[in-house]
Amino acid sequence: MKKYQLMAPGPTPVPSEVLLAMARPMIHHRTPAYDALFREIRAGLKRLVQTIQDVLTPACTGTGAMEAAVTNTLSAGDSVIVVNAGAFAQRWLAIAKAFGLKVVELEAPHGDTVAPERIAQALKANPSVRAVLVQHSESSTGVLHDVRAYAQVTRATDAILVVDAVSSLGIAELPMDAWGVDVVVSASQKGLMLPPGLGLLALSDKAWAAAKRSTLPKFYLDLTEERKYAEKNEARFTPAVSIMVGLREVLRMIDAEGLPNVFRRHTRLSRATRAGAEALGLELFPKTTPSPALTAVLAPRGVDADRVVEAFAASHDITIDGGRGPTKGKIFRIGHMGYATETDVVIALSALEQVLAELGVPVDFGAGIRGAQKVFAERS
Amino acid sequence: MKKYQLMAPGPTPVPSEVLLAMARPMIHHRTPAYDALFREIRAGLKRLVQTIQDVLTPACTGTGAMEAAVTNTLSAGDSVIVVNAGAFAQRWLAIAKAFGLKVVELEAPHGDTVAPERIAQALKANPSVRAVLVQHSESSTGVLHDVRAYAQVTRATDAILVVDAVSSLGIAELPMDAWGVDVVVSASQKGLMLPPGLGLLALSDKAWAAAKRSTLPKFYLDLTEERKYAEKNEARFTPAVSIMVGLREVLRMIDAEGLPNVFRRHTRLSRATRAGAEALGLELFPKTTPSPALTAVLAPRGVDADRVVEAFAASHDITIDGGRGPTKGKIFRIGHMGYATETDVVIALSALEQVLAELGVPVDFGAGIRGAQKVFAERS
Numbered sequence: 001m002k003k004y005q006l007m008a009p010g011p012t013p014v015p016s017e018v019l020l021a022m023a024r025p026m027i028h029h030r031t032p033a034y035d036a037l038f039r040e041i042r043a044g045l046k047r048l049v050q051t052i053q054d055v056l057t058p059a060c061t062g063t064g065a066m067e068a069a070v071t072n073t074l075s076a077g078d079s080v081i082v083v084n085a086g087a088f089a090q091r092w093l094a095i096a097k098a099f100g101l102k103v104v105e106l107e108a109p110h111g112d113t114v115a116p117e118r119i120a121q122a123l124k125a126n127p128s129v130r131a132v133l134v135q136h137s138e139s140s141t142g143v144l145h146d147v148r149a150y151a152q153v154t155r156a157t158d159a160i161l162v163v164d165a166v167s168s169l170g171i172a173e174l175p176m177d178a179w180g181v182d183v184v185v186s187a188s189q190k191g192l193m194l195p196p197g198l199g200l201l202a203l204s205d206k207a208w209a210a211a212k213r214s215t216l217p218k219f220y221l222d223l224t225e226e227r228k229y230a231e232k233n234e235a236r237f238t239p240a241v242s243i244m245v246g247l248r249e250v251l252r253m254i255d256a257e258g259l260p261n262v263f264r265r266h267t268r269l270s271r272a273t274r275a276g277a278e279a280l281g282l283e284l285f286p287k288t289t290p291s292p293a294l295t296a297v298l299a300p301r302g303v304d305a306d307r308v309v310e311a312f313a314a315s316h317d318i319t320i321d322g323g324r325g326p327t328k329g330k331i332f333r334i335g336h337m338g339y340a341t342e343t344d345v346v347i348a349l350s351a352l353e354q355v356l357a358e359l360g361v362p363v364d365f366g367a368g369i370r371g372a373q374k375v376f377a378e379r380s
Numbered sequence: 381m382k383k384y385q386l387m388a389p390g391p392t393p394v395p396s397e398v399l400l401a402m403a404r405p406m407i408h409h410r411t412p413a414y415d416a417l418f419r420e421i422r423a424g425l426k427r428l429v430q431t432i433q434d435v436l437t438p439a440c441t442g443t444g445a446m447e448a449a450v451t452n453t454l455s456a457g458d459s460v461i462v463v464n465a466g467a468f469a470q471r472w473l474a475i476a477k478a479f480g481l482k483v484v485e486l487e488a489p490h491g492d493t494v495a496p497e498r499i500a501q502a503l504k505a506n507p508s509v510r511a512v513l514v515q516h517s518e519s520s521t522g523v524l525h526d527v528r529a530y531a532q533v534t535r536a537t538d539a540i541l542v543v544d545a546v547s548s549l550g551i552a553e554l555p556m557d558a559w560g561v562d563v564v565v566s567a568s569q570k571g572l573m574l575p576p577g578l579g580l581l582a583l584s585d586k587a588w589a590a591a592k593r594s595t596l597p598k599f600y601l602d603l604t605e606e607r608k609y610a611e612k613n614e615a616r617f618t619p620a621v622s623i624m625v626g627l628r629e630v631l632r633m634i635d636a637e638g639l640p641n642v643f644r645r646h647t648r649l650s651r652a653t654r655a656g657a658e659a660l661g662l663e664l665f666p667k668t669t670p671s672p673a674l675t676a677v678l679a680p681r682g683v684d685a686d687r688v689v690e691a692f693a694a695s696h697d698i699t700i701d702g703g704r705g706p707t708k709g710k711i712f713r714i715g716h717m718g719y720a721t722e723t724d725v726v727i728a729l730s731a732l733e734q735v736l737a738e739l740g741v742p743v744d745f746g747a748g749i750r751g752a753q754k755v756f757a758e759r760s
Contacts, residue, residue: 004405004407006405006406006407006408008408010618011406011408011409011618011621012406013405013406014405014406014622016403019402019403019404019405020403022399022402022403022622023396023399023400023402023403024399025384025386025393025394025399026386026391026392026393026394026569026575027384027386027699028386028388028391028699029391030701031693031699059439059440059441059444059576059577060439060440060444060600061439061617061618061619061620062617062618063599063600063617063618064439064440064444064600064601066600067599067600076597094599095599098597098598098599098602099597099599100597187618189406189618189621195406195620195621195622195623196439196618196619196620196621196622197439197577197578197620197621197622197623198577216597217456217478217479217480217596217597218478219443219447219474219475219478219479220440220443220444220446220447220601221444221600222478237441237442237443238390238391238441238442238443238567238569238576239441239576240441240575240576240577240620241391241569241575241576241577242394242402242575242576242577242622242623243575243577243622313411319407319408319411321410
């Protein structure tokens with residue numbers, strides 16, 4: 001017998017309590033039961049996103065929510081800046097291309113980040129830029145971009161800051177209103193510990209003003225319409241009811257733990273995983289601030305990282321993930337976001353030690369776990 | 381204690397077996413387990429839609445799938461015919477407007493249908509029309525439109541026939557390839573007995589040829605891209621994993637019952653519900669072929685139909701639905717689609733008798749149920 005462990009950088013495990021809540025009989029979305037559910041969710045999401053704005057919940061995955069952020073605030077021919085330092089930036093680029101936007105690309109090598117000063121310069125050099133599209137946590141590289149500093153730059157301009165927070169919401173501090181982020185884009189299957197299928201979007205007043213000017217065609221993901229219904233606590237179309245039912249449970253769990261504690265937990269798990277990997281002599285991939293959502297590790301010299309991923313699955317029934325694009329075969333990525341605790345880090349590091357040994361890498365068994373335990377032993 | 385009964389024309393109840401399958405631990409979508417699941421689903425959906433084409437499964441609800449049918453086969457400025465005889469036709473109109481299509485509207489009063497000859501004439505009069513957008517089952521009126529005859533008309537032209545089968549797939553016979561339907565659009569929460577959040581789309585060769593010419597912008601719901609991945613049995617983006625897990629169970633249930641038997645069951649439930657309503661002296665709303673998915677009934681003279689809906693909820697904890705737009709307050713609608721059996725019809729009619737009496741309508745208790753029982757007693 002092996003216990004299956006989902007430790008990919010998303011989708012992430014769903015707590016049994018949430019799965020069982022979602023397994024309750026289906027309810028209709030125009031009933032008092034759903035009204036109460038939606039009201040509670042709307043209030044909870046405002047606390048989670050730390051905003052006074054309604055957080056919209058269209059039935060789509062993160063990519064749909066990213067597309068909605070673009071199609072609702074921009075028009076064909078508009079110029080945008082894309083901060084490109086990983087695979088999910090490629091998705092911004094693909095969306096921008098599909099909808100006829102002009103792109104000023106600010107590149108950094110995978111594993112690195114783009115300094116806020118470069119954004120400031122690019123905005124100065126391209127005053128027609130209407131939006132800056134970035135990732136907060138770039139889960140393909142394991143890097144956390146400095147969205148707070150980016151927002152300080154965009155706040156002083158007419159451009160809006162659109163943040164892909166798919167793998168940071170409920171994981172890393174991102175107080176939307178306090179920092180001045182204009183669009184927070186997220187999804188259900190990472191920090192929110194839910195099945196994929198629900199998008200999350202919050203827009204600042206500045207972004208809603210941009211939405212008024214936007215002429216890109218949209219209907220299903222028309223956020224202006226969606227908001228009108230949400231403000232009446234009504235669903236515009238049939239919502240993803242079962243995921244909404246799960247979302248209420250998740251928001252209660254997050255409230256019970258306390259949002260600052262949720263962030264602290266992720267930081268600890270992340271630090272412990274990194275300490276464990278380094279104690280095994282491995283090199284971390286990020287050259288800058290690591291994301292607390294996942295740990296990206298360079299495979300040891302001579303080892304194909306995809307073999308590490310395969311051995312996690314074959315020998316331990318653990319799903320982790322490999323690199324994408326330029327990092328394929330070079331890095332492996334261990335998720336510790338959402339429904340993740342110290343026990344998961346111990347499991348992951350124990351498996352890592354065994355996998356490395358299996359692949360012929362000399363390993364001091366227990367060294368990685370010891371590295372993590374030292375972090376856990378610190379006063380929290 | 382009351383047992384909650386979801387008898388709306390969607391969302392519909394999800395079988396406990398399916399809910400519990402969906403409550404199993406989350407799996408990753410790039411694993412052998414998901415590969416096997418997706419392969420089984422793709423084969424099962426081809427049997428369900430009766431097509432050789434891949435049936436695509438984007439993470440969205442029915443409206444998203446309707447939008448995708450339009451944005452993937454048409455271009456701004458294209459002319460389309462919309463068969464407008466109910467509230468869901470309004471959705472085709474809204475989508476057409478949002479994406480800059482020219483619309484030739486063929487109207488019929490709610491409760492009625494548009495004869496295929498009118499479509500033939502309109503196509504002759506407007507040879508530039510590229511698509512005919514229709515509902516199969518119009519759940520706002522309880523009417524089943526004659527898609528088979530519509531397809532005979534469109535097959536002889538260059539226009540594609542796009543069918544909203546949201547409340548007919550797995551309910552009413554709709555053999556896509558045999559009839560020559562070009563786009564079948566559906567969703568998870570009606571005949572497929574699943575939570576909302578999954579769209580279904582199948583395109584004929586003629587529709588795929590139209591897709592090649594289509595210039596409307598799209599990314600998240602780009603079906604040409606989606607198909608490339610599906611053909612490799614891969615997910616383009618993170619799929620709605622939990623609903624996909626449920627879908628496998630549902631397809632197994634449908635296979636076990638046999639698709640012809642599934643259609644026969646819906647026809648029987650529909651006939652029995654109509655017989656019951658008529659035995660109570662009520663008038664049915666459809667002036668033409670009724671949909672087997674639901675029964676739309678005119679409220680007795682002097683009774684607001686919305687009071688009937690409210691009394692179903694208040695006195696019996698049963699969710700049915702009222703009219704929309706021009707039929708609001710005039711009709712109530714009882715769903716019997718998907719996970720619905722004779723026992724549900726008995727429950728609905730018993731409650732209907734009690735509700736009518738509660739609202740002051742003279743009722744011969746048992747007469748409605750007797751009407752249904754006579755249908756059930758026929759040799760099936």
